[in-house]
Amino acid sequence: xxxxxxxxDSLSVSVALCIGPGAVARFGRIMRHLAVGLVDQxxxxxxxxxxxxxxxxxxxPIQTMLHPTIRRPFARRQIRDxxxxxxxxxxxxxxxxxxxxxxxxxxxxxxxxAELVVQVTALADCDLAERLDRKPVSRxxxxxxxxxxxxxxxxxxxxxxxxxxxxxxxxSHHVACFAEDGRVPTILCTAGFGREGGVEVxxxxxxxxxxxxxxFQAFLLGEGPQESLLRRLVRRRxxxxxxxFAHPAGDLTQAMHHADMLVCPAPDEEFxxxxxxxxxxxxxxxxxxxxxxxxxxxxKTALVCRRPTSEALADSLDQxxxxxxxxxxLATSAQEYVRSHHAAxxxxxxxxxxxxxxxxxxxxxxxRR
Numbered sequence: 001x002x003x004x005x006x007x008x009d010s011l012s013v014s015v016a017l018c019i020g021p022g023a024v025a026r027f028g029r030i031m032r033h034l035a036v037g038l039v040d041q042x043x044x045x046x047x048x049x050x051x052x053x054x055x056x057x058x059x060x061p062i063q064t065m066l067h068p069t070i071r072r073p074f075a076r077r078q079i080r081d082x083x084x085x086x087x088x089x090x091x092x093x094x095x096x097x098x099x100x101x102x103x104x105x106x107x108x109x110x111x112x113x114a115e116l117v118v119q120v121t122a123l124a125d126c127d128l129a130e131r132l133d134r135k136p137v138s139r140x141x142x143x144x145x146x147x148x149x150x151x152x153x154x155x156x157x158x159x160x161x162x163x164x165x166x167x168x169x170x171x172s173h174h175v176a177c178f179a180e181d182g183r184v185p186t187i188l189c190t191a192g193f194g195r196e197g198g199v200e201v202x203x204x205x206x207x208x209x210x211x212x213x214x215x216f217q218a219f220l221l222g223e224g225p226q227e228s229l230l231r232r233l234v235r236r237r238x239x240x241x242x243x244x245f246a247h248p249a250g251d252l253t254q255a256m257h258h259a260d261m262l263v264c265p266a267p268d269e270e271f272x273x274x275x276x277x278x279x280x281x282x283x284x285x286x287x288x289x290x291x292x293x294x295x296x297x298x299x300k301t302a303l304v305c306r307r308p309t310s311e312a313l314a315d316s317l318d319q320x321x322x323x324x325x326x327x328x329x330l331a332t333s334a335q336e337y338v339r340s341h342h343a344a345x346x347x348x349x350x351x352x353x354x355x356x357x358x359x360x361x362x363x364x365x366x367x368r369r
Contacts, residue, residue, distance in 0.1 A: 013352075013359045014044035015117075016065075016091040016108065020100025021051035023121070027273040028057060029253070030167045030347075031097065035062045037168075037348020043355055046091065048082070048104070070104060079104060083111035092359045093117055093138070099125040102132055109136055115358040117141060122270030123291060126150045138358050141351070143167050143271055144294040163354055166295075167276065168347030171338045175282030177260045177331035178324040185216045185321050186259040188283070190252060190274040191266060193224030198266030198288070200226075200233065204310030205265075205317060207237040212314075214321050218243045219259070221252060256281035260327065261320055267308060268292045275302070276342060279334040284327040286316045295342065301334035 015038070019031060031047070038045045039061050046063040047054050050070065058064045067082050086108065093115040096105030099122065109116035119141040120126055129140075129151060140162045142148040148164050151157060178185075187206075191197040199220060206218055220230070220243065227245070234243050252274065256262065262278035264287040271292050278285050279295065285302040298304035303319065305312040320327040 011356060011359045012044075013042075013093075013355050014046070014089070014091045015093045015095050015355050016046045016048050016086060016105075016114075017095045017097055018101035018105040018108070019047055019049045019051070019054060019097040021049070021053075022100050022270075023098040024049060024051045024053045024057075027121070027167065027271060028053065029277065030169060030273050030344075032057050033168055033170065033344035034348055034351060035059065037344055038352055040345075041348055041352035043352050044091075046086075048086075048108075049101075075103075079107045080111065083108050086112060090114060093355050095119065095355075098122065099128040102128055106132065106136065115139070115355075115362070117354060117358070119143070120147050120151050121292075122147075123150060124270065126154050129155050139163060139354055141165050141354065144292060146290070146292055146294055147271075163350065165347060165350045165354075166342050167271065167273070168342050168344035169273070169277055169280045169338060170344055171280040171335050172257060172282055174257065175328060175332050175335060176257050177282055177284045177328045179282075183260075185214075185261065185324075187216055187218040187261045187263060187317065188221060188255060188259045188278070189218065189263045189265060190221045191264065192222045193220075193226040193230055195226065196266055197222065197224065197226070198264075198308075199230055201308065201310050201313060202263055202265040203230065203233050203237060203239065203243070205313035206239055206243060208310060208314035209317060209321070210237075210239065210242065212318065214318065216242060216317075216321060219246050219255070220244070221246055221255065223247055253277060253281060256283055259283060261286060261317065263313070263317070264288065264296075265313060276338065279331075280338045280342075282331045282335045284320050284331045285334065286313065286320070288313075295337065297337070299330075301330075301337045303330070 048065045055064050090112045091114050094105045094109040095117040096102045115138040116136045117139050118137050121143050256278050261284045264275050267288045268290050287296045287302050288305050288308050290296050296302040303316040
């Protein structure tokens with residue numbers, strides 16, 4: 001009979017990755033790295049989403065399928081139509097990338113008799129996982145240790161049923177933090193302009209730095225419904241010459257290669273790629289306490305504020321501004337951490353191994369004579 005490793009290599013494996021609009025915005029660039037890696041792993045890959053931005057993940061061997069937003073009372077028919085479109089070349093596995101896509105992925109896997117892979121990237125995903133019919137789920141993937149613990153503490157998942165696969169990015173060969181002597185310290189913030197984004201706390205922290213006489217330039221690269229309120233706060237605090245609202249355009253990685261510090265000013269309850277991307281670019285990161293991510297290690301990869309206050313945030317930024325050598329050492333250490341723990345190739349290899357193991361479990365092979 002064929003050796004298992006040879007059998008796995010001979011399998012034709014394909015996957016449909018269902019990705020919701022929120023996930024595309026939070027970590028679309030990581031999914032692109034995954035897709036490229038899966039091509040190298042000879043996994044046929046399709047992205048399925050209602051978000052037109054998913055088309056940016058398309059490459060010549062990678063297909064994207066855009067479907068209408070699934071809404072009641074037409075949800076059953078819409079998903080049935082989507083399954084029919086996939087049925088001519090059905091996937092081996094359907095991968096629900098985050099909570100917004102659980103319902104679509106679950107229904108597609110049932111309709112197409114495909115293995116169902118469910119991934120958690122946020123605390124809200126664990127909430128949804130508690131209510132999900134878990135019988136069809138073949139494998140769970142979590143992107144961090146805290147998410148593994150959160151999932152297994154709330155959902156009766158077998159110990160060997162959860163794969164810890166850390167998100168992968170490409171690390172630069174250049175350390176951006178204080179790369180140019182005499183440059184005015186540059187602070188980036190990519191948080192959205194919503195009530196939970198934490199940008200207001202950051203602006204209060206920048207006001208504290210101004211009172212202390214620090215020199216800096218801050219760029220707010222987010223967008224959202226609270227923008228006018230935040231602009232008024234900037235004017236009221238006399239920060240107009242120090243803070244620039246720069247609406248994001250394209251890949252933020254280029255901006256990160258020319259800045260010193262990234263601030264994540266709100267406690268994270270969902271994984272977002274920006275902090276990890278900044279580490280890979282060689283920026284020094286200041287973050288609040290983390291419930292989801294485990295790549296912010298205080299003093300090694302980031303400065304982590306235990307108190308969600310503007311004063312604590314100002315103290316951390318002040319520490320980096322006053323000691324550029326320490327800031328650059330922190331950024332260098334973070335970049336090495338990314339290379340060791342968050343390689344894009346490792347993410348793709350381990351994800352492909354999950355798909356192959358599921359395909360192998362249902363495959364039959366002829367006996368050798």
